[in-house]
Amino acid sequence: MYQNHKQLYQFTGIVFLLILIITFGFMFIEKITFFDSLWMTVVSILAVGYGDLVPKHTSGKIFALILIPIAMGFTTYMLTYLAASMIEGRLSKKWERKKRMKRIKKMENHYIICGYEQVGEQVLEELRNHNYDIVIIESHEGNTHRIPEDATYLLGDAKQNEVLEEAGVSRAHGLVATTSNDSTNVFITLSAKGINPDLKVISRAENAESEDKLKRAGADEVVNPSNLGGRRMALSLIKPVSMRYVDSIIHAESNRYQFEEYHVGEISPYVDQRTNEINWREDYGVTLLGIQRDDCFISNPSKEESISEGDILILFGDKEDLQSFLTAS
Numbered sequence: 001m002y003q004n005h006k007q008l009y010q011f012t013g014i015v016f017l018l019i020l021i022i023t024f025g026f027m028f029i030e031k032i033t034f035f036d037s038l039w040m041t042v043v044s045i046l047a048v049g050y051g052d053l054v055p056k057h058t059s060g061k062i063f064a065l066i067l068i069p070i071a072m073g074f075t076t077y078m079l080t081y082l083a084a085s086m087i088e089g090r091l092s093k094k095w096e097r098k099k100r101m102k103r104i105k106k107m108e109n110h111y112i113i114c115g116y117e118q119v120g121e122q123v124l125e126e127l128r129n130h131n132y133d134i135v136i137i138e139s140h141e142g143n144t145h146r147i148p149e150d151a152t153y154l155l156g157d158a159k160q161n162e163v164l165e166e167a168g169v170s171r172a173h174g175l176v177a178t179t180s181n182d183s184t185n186v187f188i189t190l191s192a193k194g195i196n197p198d199l200k201v202i203s204r205a206e207n208a209e210s211e212d213k214l215k216r217a218g219a220d221e222v223v224n225p226s227n228l229g230g231r232r233m234a235l236s237l238i239k240p241v242s243m244r245y246v247d248s249i250i251h252a253e254s255n256r257y258q259f260e261e262y263h264v265g266e267i268s269p270y271v272d273q274r275t276n277e278i279n280w281r282e283d284y285g286v287t288l289l290g291i292q293r294d295d296c297f298i299s300n301p302s303k304e305e306s307i308s309e310g311d312i313l314i315l316f317g318d319k320e321d322l323q324s325f326l327t328a329s
Helices: 005-030 034-045 058-106 118-129 141-146 161-166 182-195 208-217 225-238 240-250 280-284 319-328
Strands: 111-114 134-138 152-155 174-177 200-204 221-223 257-263 286-293 296-299 312-318
Touching: 005 034, 005 058, 034 058, 058 152, 111 118, 111 182, 118 134, 134 141, 141 152, 161 182, 174 182, 182 200, 182 208, 208 221, 225 240, 257 286, 257 319, 280 286, 280 319, 286 319, 312 319
Parallel strands: 111 134, 111 174, 134 152, 174 200, 200 221
Antiparallel strands: 257 312, 286 296, 286 312
16 A cells, blocks of 8 residues: 555545635635635644634535545545655665675675766676676765665765775775765775775776876776777777777677686696697687786787796687686686
8 A cells, every 4th residue: 555656646636636625615605715714624634623713604514524524534544655655765774774784794705886876887787797796885875776776785985984894895806986086086995995905996087187196095907987988989080990899899788708817826737838839719719818927918929928827818708618718727
């Protein structure tokens, strides 16, 4: 009953209609002004009974006996519905928060998104495509309606340590500060790194001058959407086919083709092997795009390039083929 908002609107309309009917009825029968008639109607329906204005004619009393109880019934239903909705709303929010907190306490090596604007929305979509556990921290309650119902989120200020701790920052693998305010992102980065120095923090920067500040605050990577967008638009003019191909890989709805990073450990079978000694395509169906070695990136490595312990191999291929490669390695 209390979930049917359409029914509430209908009953509210009926109450107002009855008030108008009774008001004009009293005006006609009792020969009083509109305000006095409205006052007597409202006081009667709400059962206040001040007694300053009452029907004086028998016809007016009969009119009140018939319509006032009906109006009181509809009014009682409307007020009961509103009170129940307020109570249920508070209880529902409290219960939902309790469930979210239970989910967060079970998470480890998860990712935290601070700020759910357009950038945060894209980050969430990509992380969910890779089946990672995610906690969203949003400071504006008005933005929470855009968060998917099955997503875990907290309403609070991500600059505050207690909010970050509630999001499990000490157990998290990474944090993305996506708010459009660079100062806020700096404080989020400082707070998060202060709690968990090993946390990987990626921060958004709107202004180029903020990038250095964010890195000094502890951000591992700083991304400027404006710069990326400008370069993307320029390359779309100069090399449209190449950019469409890149987009087809990055933004493919099926997520069939992906990039993957493989960390070469001490017991990896590829240590000290040259790249031409591994049949990337024939055996695994993947392509080696580059090698990250210390602070150096080797793009399109030569056939004679040797793989060393600690290298990070950048691979591209079908999602299932990449998974098979990681399993076999």
